[in-house]
Amino acid sequence: MDRNLRPALNRSASWRTWIRATGLGLAVAGAGIALGTVAPAPALAQVSGSSMSVPLAPDAPSQYVVKKGDTLWDIAGVFLRDPWYWPEIWYVNPDIANPHLIYPGDVLNLVYVDGKPRITVGSAGATRLSPQVRSSPLTDAVRAIPYDLLMTFVGRPSLIDKGTFRNQPYVIGFRNDHMVGAEHGEVYGLGLGTPAEGARFNFIHIGEQLIDPDDGDLLGYIGHFSGTGRVIQTSSARNSTRRGESITHLQVLEMGREIMQGDKIFPAEVDIGDDFVPSAPANTDIDGRIVAVVDGVYAAGRFQVLAINRGKRHGLVPGNALAVFGRGEVVTDRPGAGPWRRASSTFATVQLPKERNGTLLLFRVYDRMSYGLVVESIHAIREGDYLKHPSFGHRDTGLSDFVR
Numbered sequence: 001m002d003r004n005l006r007p008a009l010n011r012s013a014s015w016r017t018w019i020r021a022t023g024l025g026l027a028v029a030g031a032g033i034a035l036g037t038v039a040p041a042p043a044l045a046q047v048s049g050s051s052m053s054v055p056l057a058p059d060a061p062s063q064y065v066v067k068k069g070d071t072l073w074d075i076a077g078v079f080l081r082d083p084w085y086w087p088e089i090w091y092v093n094p095d096i097a098n099p100h101l102i103y104p105g106d107v108l109n110l111v112y113v114d115g116k117p118r119i120t121v122g123s124a125g126a127t128r129l130s131p132q133v134r135s136s137p138l139t140d141a142v143r144a145i146p147y148d149l150l151m152t153f154v155g156r157p158s159l160i161d162k163g164t165f166r167n168q169p170y171v172i173g174f175r176n177d178h179m180v181g182a183e184h185g186e187v188y189g190l191g192l193g194t195p196a197e198g199a200r201f202n203f204i205h206i207g208e209q210l211i212d213p214d215d216g217d218l219l220g221y222i223g224h225f226s227g228t229g230r231v232i233q234t235s236s237a238r239n240s241t242r243r244g245e246s247i248t249h250l251q252v253l254e255m256g257r258e259i260m261q262g263d264k265i266f267p268a269e270v271d272i273g274d275d276f277v278p279s280a281p282a283n284t285d286i287d288g289r290i291v292a293v294v295d296g297v298y299a300a301g302r303f304q305v306l307a308i309n310r311g312k313r314h315g316l317v318p319g320n321a322l323a324v325f326g327r328g329e330v331v332t333d334r335p336g337a338g339p340w341r342r343a344s345s346t347f348a349t350v351q352l353p354k355e356r357n358g359t360l361l362l363f364r365v366y367d368r369m370s371y372g373l374v375v376e377s378i379h380a381i382r383e384g385d386y387l388k389h390p391s392f393g394h395r396d397t398g399l400s401d402f403v404r
Helices: 011-035 072-079 083-089 148-155 162-167
Strands: 044-046 053-055 063-065 107-113 116-122 159-161 170-174 186-190 200-211 218-236 246-255 264-267 287-293 305-308 321-326 330-333 348-351 355-365 370-377 386-388
Touching: 053 083, 063 072, 072 083, 072 107, 083 116, 148 264, 148 370, 159 162, 159 200, 162 218, 170 264, 186 218, 200 287, 305 355, 321 370
Parallel strands: none
Antiparallel strands: 044 053, 063 107, 107 116, 159 218, 170 186, 186 246, 200 218, 200 264, 218 246, 287 305, 287 386, 305 370, 321 355, 321 386, 330 348, 355 370
């Protein structure tokens, strides 16, 4: 509307008109709530008790049937632009035992409670919930991330934190005075307790140190798979200063490299542990670095495991999502340079901005170190990349506004 065509209103009249309009709008909204016909909320809805908004996915469906093979991260991405907001919209139904569990076949409904988006579990075409008996085993529940990808990592750890290194059982010696263990050979382990006969364990050789790039402190070690062994028997240690401990006799079944004295011993069949819900860290000022990529590869992509230099003392818990930012390239500032001009050492250099490379979801958190799975990969992720709160920087372009 052209400003010259607007009717002239004095300040007090403008305020009276605005108040009347606001009052009418609230009355209409109240009537809508009373009749149960609340208009759909906008895609960007405000979270109750928080200044943070929950951005729904542009094509978020009103209903979704959970399929076998789904992960909670993927399901959250169906409804949300940023899956780590899932706790903000998951509507816990107290009438269902363990309401945080979702199973294949469940129907998730996007509804609005007090104008805010919420996800409920119900039957197709209904949003009203009622008590029901769950007959599916807990193992069928949807996991936050594809845990089968982590089984090998946990059983044959490539990254070992400092605390695990100190406390983990290890190879104490070999049968027949051998210096190293070989396939079909026999080794002795200390600290395993009394494992069942036939139980399988992996031998992990301790390699390079993992150093915190911020202060130079030791965080852990790189692990190298040496082999797999089967328990033959367990007996009490004799003539040892570590009285009361048992020595486990194992036969080597598989070799990755020579098994050496001091190699750590891990169960071959492991339980990943309790599941978690994707979330944003409570510490909005989190600022960390990637210290290692699993298997020692130079760059990581989706579904690869990383180690970071932040943990419980920094406010992190399993399920926290972190944004990964790669350092921008250093370019030569050559204004007006063309292909005919020679390179010159007198030109200044410019550091390009750090840009978002992906998203990391933590599944193991220790005091000063954590392991995470790359769930989103925009560009290659490398050792030394920076970590921030997932809502940090510009979500679409990936540009960050921090300097380090």
